[in-house]
Amino acid sequence: xxxxxxxxxxxxxxxxxxxxxLNEVGLDGLTLRAxxxxxxxxxxxxxWHFKDKQALLDEMATEMYRRxxxxxxxxxxxxxxxxxxxxxxxxxxxxxxxxxGAKVFSGSRFTGAVHAKQMESDLRLFTTAGLTLPQxxxxxxxxxxxxxxxxTEEQGVHPLPGERREGYDLDERARLMADYPLxxxxxxxxxxDYDRHFEEGLALVIGGIGAAYGLD
Amino acid sequence: xxxxxxxxxxxxxxxxxxxxxLNEVGLDGLTLRAxxxxxxxxxxxxxWHFKDKQALLDEMATEMYRRxxxxxxxxxxxxxxxxxxxxxxxxxxxxxxxxxGAKVFSGSRFTGAVHAKQMESDLRLFTTAGLTLPQxxxxxxxxxxxxxxxxTEEQGVHPLPGERREGYDLDERARLMADYPLxxxxxxxxxxDYDRHFEEGLALVIGGIGAAYGLD
DNA sequence: AAGCGGCACTTAACAGCGTTAAGGAGATGG
DNA sequence: CCATCTCCTTAACGCTGTTAAGTGCCGCTT
Numbered sequence: 001x002x003x004x005x006x007x008x009x010x011x012x013x014x015x016x017x018x019x020x021x022l023n024e025v026g027l028d029g030l031t032l033r034a035x036x037x038x039x040x041x042x043x044x045x046x047x048w049h050f051k052d053k054q055a056l057l058d059e060m061a062t063e064m065y066r067r068x069x070x071x072x073x074x075x076x077x078x079x080x081x082x083x084x085x086x087x088x089x090x091x092x093x094x095x096x097x098x099x100x101g102a103k104v105f106s107g108s109r110f111t112g113a114v115h116a117k118q119m120e121s122d123l124r125l126f127t128t129a130g131l132t133l134p135q136x137x138x139x140x141x142x143x144x145x146x147x148x149x150x151x152t153e154e155q156g157v158h159p160l161p162g163e164r165r166e167g168y169d170l171d172e173r174a175r176l177m178a179d180y181p182l183x184x185x186x187x188x189x190x191x192x193d194y195d196r197h198f199e200e201g202l203a204l205v206i207g208g209i210g211a212a213y214g215l216d
Numbered sequence: 217x218x219x220x221x222x223x224x225x226x227x228x229x230x231x232x233x234x235x236x237x238l239n240e241v242g243l244d245g246l247t248l249r250a251x252x253x254x255x256x257x258x259x260x261x262x263x264w265h266f267k268d269k270q271a272l273l274d275e276m277a278t279e280m281y282r283r284x285x286x287x288x289x290x291x292x293x294x295x296x297x298x299x300x301x302x303x304x305x306x307x308x309x310x311x312x313x314x315x316x317g318a319k320v321f322s323g324s325r326f327t328g329a330v331h332a333k334q335m336e337s338d339l340r341l342f343t344t345a346g347l348t349l350p351q352x353x354x355x356x357x358x359x360x361x362x363x364x365x366x367x368t369e370e371q372g373v374h375p376l377p378g379e380r381r382e383g384y385d386l387d388e389r390a391r392l393m394a395d396y397p398l399x400x401x402x403x404x405x406x407x408x409d410y411d412r413h414f415e416e417g418l419a420l421v422i423g424g425i426g427a428a429y430g431l432d
Numbered sequence: 433a434a435g436c437g438g439c440a441c442t443t444a445a446c447a448g449c450g451t452t453a454a455g456g457a458g459a460t461g462g
Numbered sequence: 463c464c465a466t467c468t469c470c471t472t473a474a475c476g477c478t479g480t481t482a483a484g485t486g487c488c489g490c491t492t
Contacts, residue, residue, distance in 0.1 A: 008440060032479065044480080045441050053479065106368050107319075109383065116396040123398035133398060137405040142417040146358065149365025152322050167325065180332040182339035182349060189353040201358040208424025224469060248450065260451080261470050269450065 006040060011049050014039065015059040019098055022060070026159065027100040032056075054108070061108035064101065068094035069118055076121070080129045080215060083122060084140070084206050088147045092198060095151045099159050102152040131213055139209045146205050147198075154194045222256060227265050230255065231275040235314055238276070242375065243316040248272075270324070277324035280317065284310035285334055292337070296345045296431060299338060300356070300422050304363045308414060311367045315375050318367040347429055355425045362421050363414075370410045 018035045025034065032053060036043040050056045072090035074083070095101040119140075126136035157168055170187050177184035210216055234251045241250065248269060252259040266272045288306035290299070311317040335356075342352035373384055386403050393400035426432055 031477080033477085041440095042442055043478095044443085044482095047480075048440060103323075106365075106372070109372075113392050113396075116393050116399045119399045119402070120396040123402060127398065133401060134405050136398075137402045138413065138416050138420070141406065141413075142362065142420050145365030145369055145417070146362045146421070147365070148368065149322075149361030149363070152364065152368070153361055156322070156325075176329050177332050180329075180336040182343065182352075183332045183335045185349060186335070186339060186353045189350050190357065197354065197357075200354050201361070204354070204358050204424040204428055205362070205421055206424070207427050208420040208422070211423050211427045212420055247448080249448085257469095258471055259449095260453095260472085263451075264469055 009039060009041065009049055011059050014046060014049055014056065015063045018056060018060055019063060023099050027103055057104060058108045058111050061105050062110045062114055064094055064098065064105055065110060065114055074121060078125060080126055081206055083125055084143050087122065088143050088202055091147050092151050096161055100155060102148060102155050106148055129215060135213050143205050146201060150198055150201060157191060225255060225265055227275050230262060230265055230272065231279045234272060234276055235279060239315050243319055273320060274324045274327050277321050278326045278330055280310055280314065280321060281326060281330055290337060294341060296342055297422055299341055300359050303338065304359050304418055307363050308367050312377055316371060318364060318371050322364055345431060351429050359421050362417060366414055366417060373407060
């Protein structure tokens with residue numbers, strides 16, 4: 001009887017499966033037992049590959065980053081503006097691909113030096129464009145934390161694109177804010193059309209960089 | 217024997233105590249049993265005041281916000297730049313006051329409409345300065361998510377001001393990035409002097425707002 | 433061919449978690 | 463004096479991350 005033996009696990013396969021599961025159950029439901037079940041294995045088996053759950057989350061964040069890089073086509077001839085647009089749109093898309101993606105990402109650290117290659121490319125492009133290294137770091141990380149903060153807020157309302165978390169009724173909010181007309185009106189502006197608002201916010205940041213560092 | 221009876225709890229007192237405890241044990245160690253112990257009560261007693269743990273975290277975030285407002289002195293005659301500086305410096309200070317403050321804050325929703333008053337004041341100031349309401353919303357929330365993202369990253373390295381999380385050895389990082397000279401050099405720029413870098417990032421955002429909306 | 437070491441996993445168990453159900457003491461009000 | 467309401471306790475539930483110990487199988491040496 002050819003009882004096929006499952007190929008042994010490895011860190012990548014575990015992280016892959018965990019990311020798939022994340023989209024179904026969310027970060028709260030992402031237990032080691034559930035991940036193990038998906039891999040046809042018992043929970044303690046995961047401790048052979050990861051020293052603890054955080055190490056697995058770190059690998060998941062790293063995998064998210066790898067997919068982001070794979071999906072972002074960078075051109076050495078990009079202008080610095082194009083580069084900032086590409087990388088931050090790519091980052092947002094990568095985070096939005098997974099339920100609680102921003103939380104997982106910002107709560108973890110990369111395993112190894114995966115991010116060095118892109119970072120080096122960005123910094124070279126920015127310094128070539130005339131910035132000092134500290135300025136280049138400031139520009140890229142300011143855009144980075146903007147995007148991370150933006151998606152964190154966004155996923156608080158939309159766990160996945162198209163899904164809406166409960167407790168965000170715009171009409172009810174407007175009624176609660178009746179004594180504050182601008183705030184009431186702002187609700188519609190805050191909780192809709194995240195795509196456009198991301199673009200506008202990112203444009204503000206990029207515009208600020210150009211103005212401050214005398215670029216273009 | 218005058219066995220004093222403890223005054224009954226209320227939501228604020230519980231949230232207060234939980235915030236104090238948060239600074240000692242961090243978000244992971246913030247269990248209902250530990251909070252209850254601090255209040256001289258058993259864990260299930262908390263369920264009289266909160267429907268679940270998330271409701272308590274929401275109250276904690278609300279309390280953080282109240283303290284932020286109390287510590288920030290706003291002037292109706294502020295220029296829009298002054299206002300953005302004050303509110304975002306105040307927000308960062310409020311988040312930094314507690315271990316994992318940014319995580320607690322961004323993972324929770326305010327109870328009630330506490331934030332409406334400040335928001336209304338900000339929006340009025342911005343629209344008076346010549347912005348449309350959508351522009352005012354975009355300006356304030358872009359700065360807001362920048363600050364939130366910044367402190368989230370900051371607290372990943374410095375749980376509390378002065379404390380340093382393990383695993384952030386700059387020399388080791390530099391060695392790991394040996395093949396990427398700019399990235400290696402950037403480490404010193406990224407992981408030090410968060411105060412100054414926050415100011416510079418915030419200045420970039422504010423500069424972008426001024427430039428985009430033709431202010432001043 | 434036999435034995436052996438190490439890899440990759442299982443079984444069993446532990447303390448601690450959020451949460452619920454049921455009950456009880458003390459004040460309040462009729 | 464009993465009923466009611468408030469605020470809390472005791473006991474227990476299922477589930478979590480994690481550790482300890484054991485087991486079967488592979489490749490290697492003798």
